[in-house]
Amino acid sequence: MKHPLLRKVLVLCAALSLPVLAAAPAAGPAVSAAKSARVIVKFKSDGPLMRESALSARAGELARVQHASRLSQRLGVAMRDGHAVAPRTQVVFAQGLSSAELVAKLQADPDVEYAEVDVRVKRSAAPNDPRYAGSQTTITPAVGQWYLRTPASGAVSSVNAEQAWDLTVGSPAIVVAVIDTGVRGDHPDLVGKLMPGYDFVSQDAPNDFTSANDGDGRDADPSDPGDWVTQAEVDGIFAGAGCIVEDSSWHGTQTASLVAASTNDAVGMAGTGRNVRVLPVRALGKCGGLLSDVVAAMYWAAGLAIPSSPSDLGTAPSNPYPAKVLNLSLGSSSITCSPTYQTAINAIVATGASVVVAAGNNAGLAVSQPANCTGVIAVGGLRHVGTKSGFSDLGPQVSIAAPAGNCVNQSGTCLFPILAATNTGATGPATNTYSDGSNPSFGTSFSAPLVSGTAALMLSRNPALTSAQVKSTIMASARTFPTTGGTAGAPTCQPPGSTPQDECYCTTTTCGAGMLDAAAAVTAAGTPSQPRALIFAAPAAVLPNTTITVDGSTSVGGSGTAINDYLWTLTNSGGIATLGATTNASTATISTTGEGTFTIQLRVRDTNNVFDTRQMTVAVATPLVQQPGTPTNGSGGGGGSLSWPWLLALLIALAMLRPRRAL
Amino acid sequence: MCVEPWHRGIPCIALPLLVACAGAKTPPPSEPYQRVLVYTAHEWPGPSEVADRTARLAGVPVRDAVQIAPHRYRMSLLCADADACRAAMNRITADRTFALGIDAEGRVQIPAKPSRDAAR
Numbered sequence: 057m058k059h060p061l062l063r064k065v066l067v068l069c070a071a072l073s074l075p076v077l078a079a080a081p082a083a084g085p086a087v088s089a090a091k092s093a094r095v096i097v098k099f100k101s102d103g104p105l106m107r108e109s110a111l112s113a114r115a116g117e118l119a120r121v122q123h124a125s126r127l128s129q130r131l132g133v134a135m136r137d138g139h140a141v142a143p144r145t146q147v148v149f150a151q152g153l154s155s156a157e158l159v160a161k162l163q164a165d166p167d168v169e170y171a172e173v174d175v176r177v178k179r180s181a182a183p184n185d186p187r188y189a190g191s192q193t194t195i196t197p198a199v200g201q202w203y204l205r206t207p208a209s210g211a212v213s214s215v216n217a218e219q220a221w222d223l224t225v226g227s228p229a230i231v232v233a234v235i236d237t238g239v240r241g242d243h244p245d246l247v248g249k250l251m252p253g254y255d256f257v258s259q260d261a262p263n264d265f266t267s268a269n270d271g272d273g274r275d276a277d278p279s280d281p282g283d284w285v286t287q288a289e290v291d292g293i294f295a296g297a298g299c300i301v302e303d304s305s306w307h308g309t310q311t312a313s314l315v316a317a318s319t320n321d322a323v324g325m326a327g328t329g330r331n332v333r334v335l336p337v338r339a340l341g342k343c344g345g346l347l348s349d350v351v352a353a354m355y356w357a358a359g360l361a362i363p364s365s366p367s368d369l370g371t372a373p374s375n376p377y378p379a380k381v382l383n384l385s386l387g388s389s390s391i392t393c394s395p396t397y398q399t400a401i402n403a404i405v406a407t408g409a410s411v412v413v414a415a416g417n418n419a420g421l422a423v424s425q426p427a428n429c430t431g432v433i434a435v436g437g438l439r440h441v442g443t444k445s446g447f448s449d450l451g452p453q454v455s456i457a458a459p460a461g462n463c464v465n466q467s468g469t470c471l472f473p474i475l476a477a478t479n480t481g482a483t484g485p486a487t488n489t490y491s492d493g494s495n496p497s498f499g500t501s502f503s504a505p506l507v508s509g510t511a512a513l514m515l516s517r518n519p520a521l522t523s524a525q526v527k528s529t530i531m532a533s534a535r536t537f538p539t540t541g542g543t544a545g546a547p548t549c550q551p552p553g554s555t556p557q558d559e560c561y562c563t564t565t566t567c568g569a570g571m572l573d574a575a576a577a578v579t580a581a582g583t584p585s586q587p588r589a590l591i592f593a594a595p596a597a598v599l600p601n602t603t604i605t606v607d608g609s610t611s612v613g614g615s616g617t618a619i620n621d622y623l624w625t626l627t628n629s630g631g632i633a634t635l636g637a638t639t640n641a642s643t644a645t646i647s648t649t650g651e652g653t654f655t656i657q658l659r660v661r662d663t664n665n666v667f668d669t670r671q672m673t674v675a676v677a678t679p680l681v682q683q684p685g686t687p688t689n690g691s692g693g694g695g696g697s698l699s700w701p702w703l704l705a706l707l708i709a710l711a712m713l714r715p716r717r718a719l
Numbered sequence: 720m721c722v723e724p725w726h727r728g729i730p731c732i733a734l735p736l737l738v739a740c741a742g743a744k745t746p747p748p749s750e751p752y753q754r755v756l757v758y759t760a761h762e763w764p765g766p767s768e769v770a771d772r773t774a775r776l777a778g779v780p781v782r783d784a785v786q787i788a789p790h791r792y793r794m795s796l797l798c799a800d801a802d803a804c805r806a807a808m809n810r811i812t813a814d815r816t817f818a819l820g821i822d823a824e825g826r827v828q829i830p831a832k833p834s835r836d837a838a839r
Contacts, residue, residue, distance in 0.1 A: 218833050237829065261783035261795075262766075297826050307829045348756055348793060388825045396756075396822055417830040419837055447833030470838075498838045501830050543839070559839070636744030 081641035088645040091151070093158035093238040094138070094174045098145040098663075099123065103167035120148040123167075128690045137677040138174075147174055170663035172618050180390075182218060183320040183330075187475055187490060196469050196493025201326055203439065203474060203506065204457035211472070212442040212538055212571075215506055217328050219575035220513055221716050225319075226331035227516035227610035232315045233357035233379035235350065236308030236386065238280030238338035243309055243488040244326040244476045245317040249594045253278035253336035256353040257345055266293050273549040274372060278336040280308050284483045285342050286491070298389075299343035303482040310497055311385050312336060313477030314505035325475060326492060328509025328574065332516060333596075335379050340386060341481055350386065353402045356405040357382050376675055377596065378409070380515050381526075384412040384426060384504050385501035389424050393429035405431045405523045412508045418450040420549075420557030423449045424449070433527050435507045436567045437500040438463075439559060440472040443542035444549055446558040448500050450566040451551065456530050457537070457562060458506040458572040461498025470496035510574040514581035519588040519612060521581060533577045534570025537562040586614040587662040589670035598676045600632070600650050606658070606672070609642035613662035620663045628655040632676055648676045720762035752782075752795040758820040759790045759813065766792055776814055777807035793824060 099106050104122050112120070121144060124135040130274035135158075138147025150158050155173040162171035182188060188201045199210075204217040231251055241250045257268040263273055266289065270281045282304035290299055312334045317327035339345050339353035352372075356620045357363070359378025382404065401411055413427040415436040427434040428451070437448030437460025444450060445460045463470035469566035473496030480487045492495040521529070521654050539561055549567060564570065592607045611619050624644040626635040633654035646656060653676065660670045763769045770784035770793045777796055784794035798804040808821050 213747075257791075259785060262785060264783075271793050298828070300831075305829060340827065344826050346754070346793070347822075347825050347827055348791075350827045386829050388824060388827045394822070394825070414830055417833045419833075445833075445837075446839060447837035463835060464839065466835055466839060470835075494791055496838075499833055558837070583763060619812075 076394070091154050093148075093150040093153055093155040095145070095148055095155055095158045095162060095171050096141055096145060096174045096426055097127075097148055097162050098169045098170040099144075099167050099489035100143060100169045103133070104540045105167045127162070130165060133161060140559065141262045144169070166241040170617065170620070171666075172663060177404075183326045184322045185317075185319060185324055185326045187325045194575065195490075195589075197471055197473055197475065197496075198493075199472060201475050202472060203584065204323065204326060204328060206443070207535070207571075207573075211440045211442055211690060212541060213438040213457075215328070215458060216570045216575040217326075217506075217510070220228050220510065220578040221330060222673045223575070223578045224513055224517045226316075226329045226513050227519075227590055228331050228333050228592040228594075228607070229610055230329070230332045230381075230512045230515045230519070231377050231379045232332055232381040232383060233335040233337050234308055234312045234315060234331060234383050234505070234514050235337045235338045235339050235353045235357060236311055237283050237305060237309050238278050238382075239312045239334065239336035239478055240280055240306065240309045240477075240485060240488060243313070243335070243477045243479070245313050245327075246309070248595075249318055249319070249334055250312075250315050251325075251333050251335045251336070252276070254356060254372050254375070255338040255608050256356070257338055257341045258349055259340060260293065264293070267343060269341050276373075278338040280304075280306060280338065280482045280485070281341075282481060283307070283342050285341065291343065292416075297343050304479070306478040306481075306485075307340075307385065307501065308338070310335065310476035310478050310491065311383060311501060312473065314502055315383060315509045316434055317477060325477065328506050329512040329516075330509075332509070332512040333377075333592075335375075335377055336396060341660050344386070344388075347388070347394070347396055350384075351396055353399050354382060354384075354404060357638065358407050358409045360403060360407065372589070376673060378407070380519075381508045381511045382409060382411045383505050384411065384432075387414065387416045387424050387427060387693045390425045391428065393425045397429050401426065401429050401431050408522055410508075410511050410523045410526045412504050412511065414504040415454050415532075417447040417499050417501075418449050419447055419554075420444070420552070420560075421449055421554075422451045422552035423453050428453045431523070433507060433511070433530065434568070435500060435504045435572075436562075436570060437498075437503045438562070438567075439542070440464075441541040442538040442571060443546055443559050444557070444562050445498070445500075447498075448503075448567075449578075450549055450557065450562075452565050454566070454568040454569040455527060456507060456572050457546050457570070458503040460503045461502050463498070463709070471491035473497050474502040476502060481618065482648045506574075507572055510577050512571060513578050514611065517578055517612065518581045518584050520584035520586070526581075527530045529580045529630070530572065530577050533573055533580045534568070535573045535576070536570055537564075537567065583616045584612055584614055587617075587619065587660050587664075587666055587668040588612045588614075589658045589660045589668045591656065591658050591670055591672045593656075593674055595671065598648060598674055600648050600676055600678060602675075603645050603647045604638075605643055605645055606656050607643045608658045608660060611642075611658070611660045611668075614664055614666050617663040619660045620665075623659040626654065627657045627671060628653075628673075630654040633674075646674075752797050753801075753808075754783075754793065754795050754824040755808060756822040756824050757790065757792045757818050758822075760816055760819050762790060763792075766794070770794055772812055772817055774813045776817065778810060779803070779807045790819075829836065 122137040124137040128135045135148045135150045159171045192198045202211045205214045207214045258273040284304045310432040316329045316334045317325045319326040319330040336354045337357045339350045345564035357379045411432045413432045415423045435457045436454040436457040438457045461474035470493045546559045587610045624639045630652040632650040632652045634647045655673045657671045766784035766786045769780045774781040780797040
């Protein structure tokens with residue numbers, strides 16, 4: 057060791073390494089020795105470490121970020137440098153402790169802006185729902201839920217949901233309202249996925265509940281009793297309304313399942329929005345429904361006040377779970393948007409909620425209302441090869457196109473239907489099941505929920521998106537329509553006129569901006585610049601004397617950061633709620649003792665030290681007990697109201713059956 | 720009629736039942752009709768009073784009036800054709816002390832299931 061400078065360096069290194077070696081844990085048990093840490097650490101711009109780095113950096117270069125040795129000295133943990141991640145940000149490695157333990161130590165260092173585990177990001181496997189996969193052997197269609205998978209030559213229009221799920225599997229705090237015929241909440245793929253909804257189908261005329269088909273008007277039961285239509289109804293009360301004799305459609309159950317069927321639970325099918333929740337809002341019954349009921353349902357779903365209704369129609373309480381997306385797979389024949397619709401849509405869009413509407417199935421004519429209203433996301437239908445479905449309406453109002461289901465053949469098993477949850481009942485509900493190649497679902501009704509589910513995924517990742525941003529992002533991220541691959545002789549779609557247009561090659565002025573790409577849309581949605589607290593309560597319907605869990609784990613950090621800490625506060629107990637002991641975790645528990653409301657608040661702080669606070673008011677109520685003589689909603693068909701002749705007949709019958717004494 | 724023997728009482732049960740069955744659903748209007756939403760300028764005691772006033776203003780019979788929200792009543796105008804209905808609606812809104820507005824209420828439906836041919 058003749059070189060004095062080299063000797064000095066070695067001595068210095070040895071001296072510097074002493075505290076590290078001293079602090080390094082002795083060889084411990086095998087479990088401890090196997091521990092290793094990999095953490096991303098970002099340094100404060102004005103801290104000593106970065107100031108030193110800046111001084112040593114050459115002009116025009118970014119300061120070098122390799123500070124493991126300095127951190128090792130300070131924290132008493134042997135660390136080594138990993139690669140730089142971003143300005144002032146690097147990966148560090150350590151042995152003998154977990155990543156979480158190293159994060160905790162680093163966060164205490166005054167030079168560290170934040171530290172987080174360098175988690176392994178895996179590509180999501182396809183969900184294990186048995187009907188999802190292609191190459192089905194026991195059910196039809198053989199292609200399963202082709203419309204959600206990665207686009208391929210055999211299914212060009214598939215929406216690429218699988219790759220979107222790599223970015224987010226959806227937050228249960230994001231609610232999609234399905235304004236439809238009601239939903240069968242007992243379907244295995246929807247159990248636990250529904251928020252407390254409402255039934256807005258009011259009476260057709262005084263004491264006439266034919267459309268409602270559940271024996272009453274507006275009430276808190278949004279289940280679907282069936283919407284079958286008889287010949288007598290076509291000839292009678294629905295004469296001139298454009299209805300036909302048909303079996304129950306279970307339309308709302310189908311659309312709800314496409315939005316948010318329980319996914320990756322080894323049961324049935326997958327839903328586009330995966331973990332997002334559905335708010336079932338019933339506005340349609342037999343032969344559809346009335347505009348006034350649909351619009352009332354829309355206002356309520358978005359959390360807007362609607363005038364309280366008089367007693368004969370029921371009074372809808374305020375909606376505690378406002379939807380961020382409203383799915384309307386419905387329409388009427390008007391080719392202009394009525395002021396009633398447009399006023400409602402303007403108000404709903406102003407709240408930040410998106411309104412997704414099916415383009416319609418009038419064989420390629422112009423879209424009708426409400427798909428033609430300003431501000432909605434109107435969804436046209438595509439065949440599996442990406443051409444316009446023969447039935448789908450079109451026009452410049454269409455925003456985006458998505459698979460609508462098609463059979464290819466004209467008889468036998470339908471090859472590319474939209475597999476969805478449904479029910480076997482021709483009239484009232486019977487057995488829950490799924491549509492398939494023999495009982496196929498197709499139509500733009502089923503294109504819209506694929507877009508609604510995608511919008512909900514986008515909002516799960518970036519809850520700050522406005523309605524306009526959701527729409528523009530979906531449109532901007534769409535894939536280009538194909539110009540080949542359709543049926544031989546298929547023309548290019550033309551502006552709508554009086555002549556129907558069968559299958560045709562879409563253009564951006566007829567079928568929207570392109571083919572829905574859920575992965576591209578969720579990617580383009582980005583993350584919010586500020587953190588966003590999200591709260592989900594389970595169960596959604598809260599009973600007295602129960603304990604519920606409030607979950608903030610899907611809260612989102614600002615600018616791509618993570619949530620650093622949580623703080624739960626019961627801002628108003630209502631005298632009925634008690635917060636559990638743990639208030640600084642991602643979840644908390646609340647015990648209820650009686651009926652009423654309470655308000656829980658979540659404050660989150662992200663790793664940029666920025667806060668966001670959100671409150672949720674929860675109603676605690678005992679379910680209504682069905683009174684004798686009142687209809688049993690949701691348990692089957694409807695039945696009329698108990699009118700005076702029935703009562704008279706009943707009284708007379710009872711009087712006659714009364715035992716008589718012999719004179 | 721409702722005396723012994725017991726079987727003479729059958730009509731006592733059957734007749735009201737028949738009446739009830741027949742009357743369980745409101746028969747459809749035999750005339751052409753237009754369902755409308757009337758936004759009234761002030762609250763009324765009930766839908767029948769609104770229906771009476773609407774009928775007087777419209778010059779056509781009115782039926783099936785129900786209140787769907789404060790100041791909002793749904794009813795059917797029995798008018799001969801679309802032009803007659805439009806004229807009746809105009810007459811109703813001409814009286815601003817009664818109606819602030821009137822909308823023709825359309826029926827909203829789930830899109831009809833396409834034919835197998837259209838879904839090729």
